[in-house]
Amino acid sequence: MIAESVTSVVTIAVRDVMTVLAAIGVMLFHSPTLTIFVAILFPIIAVLVQLLGIAFRRYSERIQDSVGEVTQLTEEIIRGNTVVKAFNGYKYERNRLTGVDEKNRKQNLKLIRVRSLGVAITQVIFGFGLALVIYIASLQSIQGVLSPGQFISFFSAMMLMLQPLRRITNVNATLQRGVAGADSLFMILDQKDEKDIGTTKIKRVNGNVKFDSVDFSYDKDNLVIDDVSVSIGAGKVLAIVGHSGSGKSTLVNLLPRFYEINSGKISIDDISISDFTLESLRENISLVSQDVILFNESIKSNLTYGQLKPCNEKDLLKVAEAAFINDFAKDLPNGLDTIVGDRGMLLSGGQRQRIAIGRALLKNAPILVLDEATSALDTQSERHIQDALNLLMKDRTTLVIAHRLSTVEKADKIIVLDAGKIVEQGTHKDLINNDGQYANLYRMQFSEIQ
Ligand SMILES: Nc1ncnc2c1ncn2[C@@H]1O[C@H](COP(=O)(O)OP(=O)(O)OP(=O)(O)O)[C@@H](O)[C@H]1O
Ligand SMILES: [Mg+2]
Helix, strand or coil: CHHHHHHHHHHHHHHHHHHHHHHHHHHHHHCHHHHHHHHHHHHHHHHHHHHHHHHHHHHHHHHHHHHHHHHHHHHHHHHCHHHHHHCCCHHHHHHHHHHHHHHHHHHHHHHHHHHHHHHHHHHHHHHHHHHHHHHHHHHHHHHCCCCHHHHHHHHHHHHHHHHHHHHHHHHHHHHHHHHHHHHHHHHHHCCCCCCCCCCECCCCCCCCEEEEEEEECCCCCCCCEEEEEEEECCCCEEEEEECCCCCHHHHHHHCCCCCCCCEEEEEECCEEHHHECHHHHHHCEEEECCCCCCCCCEHHHHHCCCCCCCCCHHHHHHHHHHCCCHHHHCCCCCHHHCECCHHHCCCCHHHHHHHHHHHHHHHCCCEEEEECCCCCCCHHHHHHHHHHHHHHHCCCEEEEECCCHHHHHHCCEEEEEECCEEEEEECHHHHHHHCCHHHHHHHHHHCCCC
16 A cells, blocks of 8 residues: 555656646746636645545544454454364354454445545535636636637646646545555554664673662553562573562563663673673573464474574484474474474474474573473473473573473572562572472472472
């Protein structure tokens, strides 16, 4: 739509503006008085057209929104089709879709109405204007100021202007529609870039990580991370536990600077993370997130995703072996070249996780951020993933949001988060002896898994 408005504006506008200019030249030559009169009339028409344009744009914007709604809803329903089927949501979804469809149809009708009305009103006004011009010209002709020949010439020039001007009104409408479309596009383009003013580049940090009185909130009101101070030595493991929604994922997402903290300081090897270039900071951090994100490509290219240098086949195979990916890949029709489907749909949850672990292994960064998946896995994959994780955590500073007992028990330090605050910290032993929130969580979450 935006492309359409730009091309039609350029081709039509250039040609039509030239025609109009030439016509004005002829008119001025024959009768300046009449030309002045036309020059007063046309701006009035222009203002009216402008006003119509504004109304038009308002409707246009609303229609853009409802077209977006239709696409979004359709996509959501298709993606969530299993839920729709399992929970018998056909009727509900059909109603929702009919609702937005109907809204979209009505808005479209309105748009067409406004457009036709716009063109009609402009033409009526123009018709009246034309009649007026002819009337005044005939008066001048009677007075002998304007000869019939001049009058015809003037009139032809003006008629020549009519068509281009009418087109320019239409161009205006197309343009308005394009602008409404561009608005939502620009909203995304106008998002601020990530702040990247740091200059420190370190190929490989040691991995001493420190949070110092860190506050963070997504919106300005409620703190999601509230005065968190904790440090973790290079190569050690920090486990973060806490209820759902206590801010665990948020806390670890602050380290690669996915979000900027409100106050306090996070440092790696005593250098504030905001002093690093984003590239260098993120090069030093491997991330295995709660929900694994895979692209609709082969297992291989998902493993090597984002690696700067083309990765050699030997490393790739080593990693595929270590992360127990070969375990399932060897049964797939194309092995490691098998396409994983949209969002990795063709793989099981455990298989997706193993690919994520493999990806992190291959990146081989000194700091590992691990948001363990909560989903229960069968004991076989669980053991495989645990082994792969142990290998991954070896010799790396690890911040792990732990749902597995074995991970928590082995951690060098555990912090318990509650509503963004650290309420307890220490080793597994310390905290069990404390008999506080951790001991409670431990009894609730972990004992039965054991
Ligand atoms: N992108 C976001 N924008 C706004 N609020 C968010 C965002 N992500 C999380 N939150 C809010 O921040 C709080 C902490 O969320 P977080 O994801 O850190 O919890 P969590 O401890 O990781 O929970 P879980 O164990 O369920 O993964 C929640 O109240 C959540 O609603
Ligand atoms: Mg989380």
